Amino acid sequence: MTYDISAASVGQPVPGPFMPAPVPPNPAAAVSIRGLVKAFDRKVAVNGLALDIPVGSFYGLVGPNGAGKTTTLNMATGLLRPDAGSVMILGHDVWSDVNRAKREIGVMPQGEQIFDRLTGLQLLVYAGMLRGMKRDEVVRRAHDLLAAFDLKDAAGKMVVDYSAGMTKKICLATAMIHSPRILVLDEPFEAVDPVSSANLRDILVEYARTGGTVIISSHVMALVEKMCTHVAIVNRGQVCAAGTVDEVAAGGELEDRFMALVGGRHAAAKLDWLDGGAGSGPAAPDQPTAPGQPAVPGQPAASGQPAVPSQPAQTPEALR
Incomplete structure (x- = not known):
């Protein structure tokens, strides 16, 4: 079912005569977050966020910019230390053993975070060997990816010369080279052409079917509704609602549900x-000078108005 995050779910005191116990992390979840701050x-970016992501789910994280x-x-994923709260990856606390958590996950880097002076093949081999993989195995997987x-035709080309869509794909490949149990992808389909997007979706869906967990952050509601099994709507650093896509959509369109929870939509500005x-119509014809207005020098005056005599053109000497 969907749920709204309350103070009880993040372990904060609740006013009233009853004081519910904090909800403990779920060790059976792929990712279990409690009271993250x-x-x-x-500026508070994340404010007591709590969320459970099931193993084997294709999970969409959606929200407005700055959510x-x-x-x-x-x-x-162990890239940024929280001010408060806990994160558990497959039953293990992330910040108790960051390296162990990172071995279980694959995070897709952004284009500016990779060594783009390597070829595509070199970058994948480097990413795999950085994970401790044997060279022969990582080369085989790199060619497969x-x-x-x-x-394949761009394997020997430097990544700096890749298009935006190609760069997005090679970044995704670096996150998958070590066959992680959880994939974390931030806007993975941005700037990727429709054919490549369809191929990537097929790969990710098959990965989830084998028991892997995919977590994507996206602004494209139609893509999330089509691909994901679960979704969480985040706003102002908290989860507004979470569950299966059908549960969160509540019988309607996911985008409409998103707008209802997040708000902020307004009538189109009238400029x-x-x-x-x-x-814009056709250019208006020249109109005669209105009465009371000075005539243009050298032109006949309007009826009843004295003519303005023409003035001789000034010479450079006259301007001195």
Whole structure:
């Protein structure tokens, strides 16, 4: 079922005569988050967030810009230390043994976070050997991934020369090279062409069917609704609702449910000057000078008005 995150679920005191016990982390979940908090200076990015992500799920994390999605994922994957709260990966506390947690997960880097002066093949081999894999095995897997992501012809090309879509795919491949149990992907389909997107979705869906857990952060509701089995709507650093896609959508469209929970939508702004040319008619013909207005020098005056005599053109000497 869907649920709204309350103070009880993040272990905070609840006013009233009853004081429910804090909800403990779920060791059976792929990811179990409780009371996660992170602030930057005086701005709270994540505010007591709690969430359980089931093993084998294709989980979508959605929310407006600045909702705290990326910050939450960074803390859950050991990239950013939280100010408070706990994160458990497959039953083990992340911050008690960060290296152990990182061995279980694959995080897709952003384009600016990779060594783009390596070729595609070199980058994958480097990523695999960094994980402690044997060279022969990582080379075999690298060629498999390059073929699966339609990058075989670009294996010997430097990543800096890849297109945006190709870069996105090679970044995803680096996250998968060590066959992690959990994949964490931030906007994985951005700038990827439709054919490649379909191939990537097939690979990820098959990975989830084998027991792997996929967590994606995305702004595209249609993609989340189509691909994901579960979804959490995040706003202002907290989970508004979470559950299966059907449960969160509550019988309607996921996007409509998202708007209802997050708010912020307003009527289109009316800009008088932005008319797409619809308000522009043919140029008006020249009009005679209105009575009481000075005539243009050298032109006949309007009826009843004295003419303004023409003035000789000034020479450079006259301007001195």
